[in-house]
Amino acid sequence: MAGDDAVTIAIDRIACDGRGVCAELLPELIELDDWGYPIIAPGSVPPHLVEHAKRAVTYCPVLAFKLRATQGAESRAAAGVRQPSVARQVG
Amino acid sequence: MNPTRLLAGPPIAAGAESLADHRLRVGARPRATRPGELAASIERSGLLGRGGAAFPAARKWSAVAGRSAGDAVVLVNGAEGEPLSAKDRTLMNARPHLVLDGAELAAEAVGADRIVLYVGADHANSVVALRRAIGERGREMVVPIEVVVSPATYVAGEESAAVQYVNGGEARPTGVPPRPFERGVDGRPTLVQNVETLAHVALIARYGDAWYRELGSGPTRGSALVTVGGDVAHPGVTEIAYGTTVRDLLSVAGGTVDKWSRGAVLLGGYFGGWLRAEEAANQPLDPRSCRDAGSAFGCGVVHVLPPARCGVVATARILDYMAGQSAAQCGPCVFGLRAIADATARIASAGSAHSDDLAHIVRWSGQLAGRGACKHPDGAVGLLRSALRTFSDEFDRHQRRGACIEAELQGRVA
Numbered sequence: 001m002a003g004d005d006a007v008t009i010a011i012d013r014i015a016c017d018g019r020g021v022c023a024e025l026l027p028e029l030i031e032l033d034d035w036g037y038p039i040i041a042p043g044s045v046p047p048h049l050v051e052h053a054k055r056a057v058t059y060c061p062v063l064a065f066k067l068r069a070t071q072g073a074e075s076r077a078a079a080g081v082r083q084p085s086v087a088r089q090v091g
Numbered sequence: 092m093n094p095t096r097l098l099a100g101p102p103i104a105a106g107a108e109s110l111a112d113h114r115l116r117v118g119a120r121p122r123a124t125r126p127g128e129l130a131a132s133i134e135r136s137g138l139l140g141r142g143g144a145a146f147p148a149a150r151k152w153s154a155v156a157g158r159s160a161g162d163a164v165v166l167v168n169g170a171e172g173e174p175l176s177a178k179d180r181t182l183m184n185a186r187p188h189l190v191l192d193g194a195e196l197a198a199e200a201v202g203a204d205r206i207v208l209y210v211g212a213d214h215a216n217s218v219v220a221l222r223r224a225i226g227e228r229g230r231e232m233v234v235p236i237e238v239v240v241s242p243a244t245y246v247a248g249e250e251s252a253a254v255q256y257v258n259g260g261e262a263r264p265t266g267v268p269p270r271p272f273e274r275g276v277d278g279r280p281t282l283v284q285n286v287e288t289l290a291h292v293a294l295i296a297r298y299g300d301a302w303y304r305e306l307g308s309g310p311t312r313g314s315a316l317v318t319v320g321g322d323v324a325h326p327g328v329t330e331i332a333y334g335t336t337v338r339d340l341l342s343v344a345g346g347t348v349d350k351w352s353r354g355a356v357l358l359g360g361y362f363g364g365w366l367r368a369e370e371a372a373n374q375p376l377d378p379r380s381c382r383d384a385g386s387a388f389g390c391g392v393v394h395v396l397p398p399a400r401c402g403v404v405a406t407a408r409i410l411d412y413m414a415g416q417s418a419a420q421c422g423p424c425v426f427g428l429r430a431i432a433d434a435t436a437r438i439a440s441a442g443s444a445h446s447d448d449l450a451h452i453v454r455w456s457g458q459l460a461g462r463g464a465c466k467h468p469d470g471a472v473g474l475l476r477s478a479l480r481t482f483s484d485e486f487d488r489h490q491r492r493g494a495c496i497e498a499e500l501q502g503r504v505a
Contacts, residue, residue: 007154013265013421013464035426 006044009020009053022056022065029053044050044070093316094306097290098330103185107220110227113188115461120192121296122199129296136300137312138292142168142248142285143362143390144466145378148292152201152281153273165234166276167194167259169210169217169286170241170248174412175362175392178316179286181328183210183217186290187224192235193289193301196296198234201282206236209253212244245361245416249465250283252418260445263418266464282304288315308334310376315388321395322354326331333377337393340376355396355481359389361409362470363478365402375505386476401491401497402482406475407439409433413471423462428471431455435475438486442493449490455477 009029018036028049029041046055051088056065100108100116108116123129134149155163167190171179173354183190194206212216218240227235239257241247246439247262254275256262269367275281293315295303304312306504311333317340324345337356356371357363364386366374381388396405414432416423434448456475459468488494 011462013423013462014266017424018422033423033427034430034455035422035460037422037426039458039462 005050007050007053007067008070009040010066010068011038011040012064012066015062017062017064019061021059021061025056026057028053030056071079092328093414094332096294096306096314096330097182097186097189097287097316099429100186103181103328105185107185107187107223108275110188110224113186113419117189117234117294117297120293123196123201126165127194127200129292132295132300133200133292134289136295136303138288138295138303139378139461140285141287141291141390143173143387145388151167151272151284152197155203155282156201158273161202161204162279163198163201163203163282164205164276164321165194165201165203166192166253166281166283167206167208167289168248168250168253168273168283169208169221170253171212171390172209172243172248172392173362173392175243175320175357175360175394176318177388178318178391180214180217182286182290183214184220186198187220188227189290190221190286191224191228192293192296193291194236195233195294196239197282197284197289201280203282204234205276206234207257207276208236209241209248209257210238210239211243211247211340213389226439235431242337245413246465246467249467251465251494253283253294254281261418264463264465264467265423273448297434306332307377308332308489309375309377310379315376315391317376317391317396319346319393319395321348321357322397325396329407331376334375334380336372337374337376340393341395351407354375354398357394357396357401357405358392359398359455360392360394361386361474363387363389364474365394365396365406366477370481389472399497399500401439401485402478403435403485404439404495405495406478406482409474410435411468411472413474417467418465421457421463421468422470427455427459427462428468431471431475436462438489439495441489441498445489446495449486 010027020032020036022038023030023032031039053067109329112500132153138148139145140148169179169183200205208221221238241369246252249264250271251265252262254266254271257276271281271283272274306314314330314332316330318328354368358381366386378388384418410432414428416427419425431452434452438444438448459472
């Protein structure tokens with residue numbers, strides 16, 4: 001089960017224009033489709049890759065690459081607590 | 092077997108029912124005696140949204156009500172951009188006061204002080220009928236109601252696209268949070284609800300949730316409007332109890348299962364899925380059963396492909412339309428759907444397929460879902476996957492041998 005700090009990759013698909021930087025920084029979790037747009041492995045980011053994922057957040061040239069809290073955000077939202085729109089941006 | 096609830100009363104062809112006739116027939120719009128009473132009844136009814144996603148209406152209501160300070164907005168969705176569907180415009184044309192009653196009841200229940208009727212530009216008769224109905228209500232209206240004519244595109248009816256358009260932007264999905272129930276029209280919590288859903292609300296408020304649940308068999312109760320088309324004698328909009336089988340529906344619409352040895356049925360429209368005729372015959376028409384069968388109830392489209400038509404050709408046409416209707420915002424949709432549509436078109440056009448076209452569309456059909464700001468690519472690849480399964484022999488014949496049933500049958504006639 002994901003811990004409190006578990007994060008999930010979220011791509012802003014409208015902002016993303018397929019530069020592919022994320023796939024270079026995080027090849028373990030991201031492959032590119034035939035047109036250069038990221039396909040993300042399902043599930044939370046494994047702890048040992050979180051630092052790499054944060055670098056992808058920083059280096060995405062169009063700021064389309066985001067991380068969200070995996071577990072906590074959903075349960076808090078379900079309880080009716082207001083969340084910032086992009087749950088938690090790490091990095 | 093054809094219940095008449097939403098379509099009870101004068102014939103559909105007679106046009107819009109007047110406010111006076113509507114009240115004589117179903118009575119005045121009831122008012123809640125206790126706060127939360129109607130919302131609780133809607134929850135017990137199990138009413139599902141009729142725009143296609145079958146999301147429980149009560150959950151939408153509570154999400155908006157919980158955020159409203161009396162200033163929420165009800166956005167009544169009559170965009171109906173699905174090319175094979177006509178049920179929403181039929182309802183707006185013939186029973187505008189059911190829709191308005193439902194909208195007012197929803198506004199009261201969620202704490203809204205504004206109602207926006209969002210109606211597709213190609214539904215001119217609906218715009219006229221609703222405007223006239225608003226005029227008939229005059230000063231009796233509890234909440235201001237306005238009509239916004241939406242662009243006649245496929246994605247204009249998507250929730251966030253509708254909100255963005257009403258706010259003065261383009262009718263394209265916004266995708267990222269906030270969602271409409273959080274910040275929608277004018278930044279206020281907004282209930283986006285399909286016109287048919289609200290018409291059911293108008294009747295549940297009068298007759299109760301137990302009455303609503305009397306119809307239907309299987310997992311979903313109640314009745315639904317469906318649009319029957321294709322190879323049937325009497326195409327058009329009708330009302331069914333959820334759980335009615337395709338065979339029973341078609342027997343009323345003048346379709347027969349006997350000549351279906353090679354036929355197929357598209358359920359749910361362009362966001363739905365194909366079933367082989369023999370699979371479809373006993374298929375219950377309700378959201379969960381259709382999803383379990385690899386198809387979709389969607390907005391209630393039941394379209395019969397004539398036996399002399401090729402499913403590959405029909406699918407190629409739909410995919411070309413869907414690629415053309417992309418909002419052109421997200422790469423996987425812009426490039427992926429266009430590539431899928433082009434490859435499927437080459438396969439469909441006998442003899443012109445590239446050697447790897449079929450392999451490509453099989454692979455791409457598994458890659459696009461969940462990778463757009465809205466569900467447009469998901470809908471298109473869902474349809475493609477159902478086609479690859481339903482017409483697997485035909486796809487194979489097209490790709491390997493450049494042979495098309497449709498062309499062969501037409502060639503024989505000529």
